[in-house]
Structures are given as structure tokens and as C-alpha cells.
Amino acid sequence: MARANIEADSxxxxxxxxxxxxxxxxxxxxxxxxxxxxNMDVQTGEFVAxxxxxxxxxxxxxxxxAGLESASEGGIYVEGNRVSRPGNDRGMVFQQFSLFPxxxxxxxxxxxxxxxxxxxxxxxxxxxxxxxRVGLGEFADYYPNQLxxxxxxxxxxxxxxxxxxxxxxxxxxxxxxxAQTRSRMQRHxxxxxxxxxxxxxxxxxxxxxxxxxxxxxxxxxxNPGRLVATLPVEIQRSKDVLERDKYIPxxxxxxxxxxxxxxxxxxxxxx
Amino acid sequence: MKQDEAADLRTKRALTLGSFLLPxxxxxLVSYVPGLWQPLIKIVNPGDVSFYRVDMLVExxxxxxxxxxxxxxxxTPPSGEPxxxxxxxxxxxxxxxxxxxxxxxxxxxxxxxxxxxxxxSVTIIFWGFLYSCLLGVPLGVLCGAYRPVSNLAEPFVxxxxxxxxxAFGALAVxxxxxxDAPKIAIIFIGTFFQxxxxxxxxxxxxxxxYLEAAQTLGANRLRQLVQVVVPGILPxxxxxxxxxxxxxxxxxxxxxxxxxxxxxxxxxTQQARYKNFDMVFAALIILGLIGLLSDLxxxxxxxxxxxxxxxxxxxx
Numbered sequence: 395m396a397r398a399n400i401e402a403d404s405x406x407x408x409x410x411x412x413x414x415x416x417x418x419x420x421x422x423x424x425x426x427x428x429x430x431x432x433n434m435d436v437q438t439g440e441f442v443a444x445x446x447x448x449x450x451x452x453x454x455x456x457x458x459x460a461g462l463e464s465a466s467e468g469g470i471y472v473e474g475n476r477v478s479r480p481g482n483d484r485g486m487v488f489q490q491f492s493l494f495p496x497x498x499x500x501x502x503x504x505x506x507x508x509x510x511x512x513x514x515x516x517x518x519x520x521x522x523x524x525x526x527r528v529g530l531g532e533f534a535d536y537y538p539n540q541l542x543x544x545x546x547x548x549x550x551x552x553x554x555x556x557x558x559x560x561x562x563x564x565x566x567x568x569x570x571x572x573a574q575t576r577s578r579m580q581r582h583x584x585x586x587x588x589x590x591x592x593x594x595x596x597x598x599x600x601x602x603x604x605x606x607x608x609x610x611x612x613x614x615x616x617n618p619g620r621l622v623a624t625l626p627v628e629i630q631r632s633k634d635v636l637e638r639d640k641y642i643p644x645x646x647x648x649x650x651x652x653x654x655x656x657x658x659x660x661x662x663x664x665x
Numbered sequence: 666m667k668q669d670e671a672a673d674l675r676t677k678r679a680l681t682l683g684s685f686l687l688p689x690x691x692x693x694l695v696s697y698v699p700g701l702w703q704p705l706i707k708i709v710n711p712g713d714v715s716f717y718r719v720d721m722l723v724e725x726x727x728x729x730x731x732x733x734x735x736x737x738x739x740x741t742p743p744s745g746e747p748x749x750x751x752x753x754x755x756x757x758x759x760x761x762x763x764x765x766x767x768x769x770x771x772x773x774x775x776x777x778x779x780x781x782x783x784x785x786s787v788t789i790i791f792w793g794f795l796y797s798c799l800l801g802v803p804l805g806v807l808c809g810a811y812r813p814v815s816n817l818a819e820p821f822v823x824x825x826x827x828x829x830x831x832a833f834g835a836l837a838v839x840x841x842x843x844x845d846a847p848k849i850a851i852i853f854i855g856t857f858f859q860x861x862x863x864x865x866x867x868x869x870x871x872x873x874x875y876l877e878a879a880q881t882l883g884a885n886r887l888r889q890l891v892q893v894v895v896p897g898i899l900p901x902x903x904x905x906x907x908x909x910x911x912x913x914x915x916x917x918x919x920x921x922x923x924x925x926x927x928x929x930x931x932x933x934t935q936q937a938r939y940k941n942f943d944m945v946f947a948a949l950i951i952l953g954l955i956g957l958l959s960d961l962x963x964x965x966x967x968x969x970x971x972x973x974x975x976x977x978x979x980x981x
Contacts, residue, residue, distance in 0.1 A: 461880070461881070462877050480877075480880035480881045481883055482881070484881065486878070486881035490874055492874040492877070493878075494878070494879075495973050496896040496897065505879070506882035506883060508888070509883060537972070537973040539974065553882070554881070554882075557883065
């Protein structure tokens, strides 16, 4: 009975919830409000994108979610539990490749598994499964510097997912990659997302990327960073490749809507 | 591409060789080409000048004056050939000295062979630098990693690093006796305070994203220190220590002069006292070689120790 209750609860409580979130920085003695009254819900298994003009606080937002910075008002909740510090219940993939250069691919993935697998042998086995999952099995013993940018980000994804986080937070993960690698990585990410049924929060400034990948797009406006629109993307995903066909009129329509929203959000600031 | 690299490497090697050959060439020219420098006259035959002796070095003007005096008096004039001062021995003399310094037994029974004095110097450096590392590196890392530790330790270290290590000579002898201990202490004082600051700085320069990544992977502070900070700074730390080791050699000269003078410094001062400047140059060359070779070895070892630094982008 009790178990059924918990399950019922977990369906009503959002996987990741932002509640009245605010963040104020003090820069050279002046207080600057970076985020104001953010309320957003991310459901289990959902892929959401957060877009906004530069300076709208999207990076701050995800850093608070990761626990790397603290909220000034309100808070972020993972399955109803308030986030106060970093932890491996939330996986994080950074824009700048942040793999540990002194560890091999396998050892990088092993880093987050130390609590789950105190035994080093078991830990290596578990890590190898993840290295295989991102298609880098034959590079398990390479150092990050020996890999291309796209491969490094795949390792970063494997490393973030290995401890079994409830949410995968991604801060412009593909921004530093070239166009072809980026599109391959997008497809790859969608495959992992579908296969493992994970919840993804994806920050990007690339609108096309947001429409291509996300179920739902949150649009932020700058000064102070605030939520101005929530845009569900209802374009069908193609069955085998999961990403959307960007050459159909519906795609262009959503992209235009999103672009207009962003233009308004920046324009309103200048008035 | 490959050919360019090979050509670059050849140019680099040629220049490296040149950087040694140029000073050697200059030295050779000054020593062997007559009239290039040679400000003195070496007496071959004293003639009737009463105070001249064979092989004596005199100023050119004085020699000319004496020559004129003897000629005017109708006596036998002195003869001589141009020569360099005694403190600039010719390359071949130094080369011979390099050999004889090793094979010549010590003058007195209480004295040591040349290679023994070199070895003594190396052991002093080794112990002084080792103690310095054992304390300085952990303290430096802690200062770099934790602000409170830095606030507690660094102001005093900043103050103490302006103490000139040689100034501790008398104190070190009074406390530690006249043998090796005060010498090791001088090396320690000379390198320790700098080391703390340099290592702390290197630690602070570690990219914060590695620490943030570790935090999001559930690492606590101890694990961040041991598994991220320490391995993350190792290559830079290694470079720092190589530079600081050079400082240790500088302090060696001071250290070996206090108490009972010893090691290679003793050898150099002793030979200078006998005016065996060829031996002095030989000892300097040996010192330079030890420094250069040990640095080369450490550099090679560094590349072995930290293979992850090498970029190999073949696997795209």
C-alpha cells in the first residue's frame, strides 16, 4: 500500500521544479538581479530546452539547479527535495569540456561511481558499459586530449549519466563543436534519451537546436532574467532518427514563433 | 608537414649547438689569436731587469718602460710575449684541468678528491630540497585550495621570504653545529618560503571547472583535494620544482661557505687561493653540466610521468 502511495506521489510531483527562483549578484558594490520569479516544471522523461538572449541568466539557472550556486529567493526541487548542494542525483554536462585530462576515458566515467561501487573492479566494469553506450568502447583507455571535441562531449555525457542521475543538466553542451559534429551529437543524445528514458534540461542559444530536440521550450528574457513564455513543440519526431525534420513548414513556423518571442523579450527591454 | 617538422627540429638542434659553440669560439679567439686582447706581457727572458722572473706577467706600459730604461743604460733588455691575465686560462688548459681535477689526489690527507666534493654538494642539495618539498608542497597546496589556510599562513610566509637565507648562516651554525646540518638548513630556508607561495599560486590557477565537475559527480572536499586538485596541478607543480631546484643550487654556494667549508665551493675557493684558475673553470663547467643534465633528465621524466598532456589528435 505504502509503496503504491509513493508511486502515485512521484507522478504528481515534478521531476524538477523551479519555484519562485530568484538570484541577485553584487557586482562592484551594485546589486544586480540576474533571475526573478522563475517557475517551471520538468516532468519525468521530458526533454526541455531553455533559450534566451545572452545575459538572461540561463547559465546561472542551470548552475543553481546543479547546486554550484545558491538561490537568493525560492528554490529548485528534485522530486520534491530542495537542492542545496551539488550531488550526483543531477548529472551535469558543461559547455567547456571539463573531463579530467589526467584520467583516461574509462577512469573519467568511474569518477562518479565511487560511492555505488567501492570495489574498483566492479566500478571499472560499470564504467565500461557507459563508455560502450556512447560508442567509445575502443577508446576506453585514451586520454581526453587524444580525442576530438565531439568524442570528449560523449565521454562527458557518459560520465554525467553513469551515477544514474534523476535529471541530466546540459549547459550549451554542443556550442563548441563544428556543425557536422553537432548534428551527429544531437542525434546521439536523442538516442540515449529515448533508450534510457532520462529527463533532460538543455540550455542553448541556438533556436534551431531547441526546436530540433525539445518537447518543451522555456523562453527567458534578460534584465532581470525571467520566464516570458513556455512553448510546447508538437511537431512529430521521425520514428527512427528521433530528431525532427527541419525542412517542413511546421518546423519553420515554430522556429519563427520562437524567434519572435525572443525579439520581443529583448525589444521590451530597450523601450 | 612532416618535412617541415624535421627541418624545424634540425634548425633547433643547430641553434642549441650554436649557443654553446659561440661562447667557446669567443673564448678560443681571445685565448689564441695574438693581439686580439692580451693586455699583459709574459716574460720569456728577464734580461737585466732585476725584479723580472721567467713566466711573470707584467703590464704592457711597464714592460715598455723597463725595456727603454735597460736599452738607455746599455744593458740587456727583457723579452716577452703578449699574454692574457691569469684569470683567463686558455680552453686547452681548462680541458687538461678537467682531467687532472679528477685524477689528482688531494694535497693534504684531510682533504677530499674532486669527485667526493661534487658528491658532497649533491647530497646537501638533495636533503635541503627534499625537506623543503616535504613541507612546502603540502602547505602550498593547502594554501591554494583553502582560503582560511592561505589567510593564516601566507602573510607570514610573504614576510619570511624576504629574510635572505645567507643571513641565517651564523644562527644555523650556532644551533646546528658546523657540519652538514646548517648547510641543509640554508638550502631549506632559501627554497621553502618561495615554494609555499609558488605552489599555492599554481594550485589557485587550477581551472575551477574541474572542481565543479567533481562536485556534480558527488565528490566531497577531501576527494576534490586528493583526486582533482593534486593530480590536476602535478605537471605545473613539477615545473615549479624544477625552477626552485635551480634556486637551491644558488644557495648551495652560500651554504658551503659556512661552518667548515665543503663540497665544490670549498674546491673552488681552495683552487682560487692557489691561483689555479684553470681548475676553477673546470669546476664551474662541471657545475653547469650537472645542472643542465639534471634539468634535461627531469624534463624527459616529466613527459613520461604526465602522458596525458601530449596532444595526439590522430583519433578524430
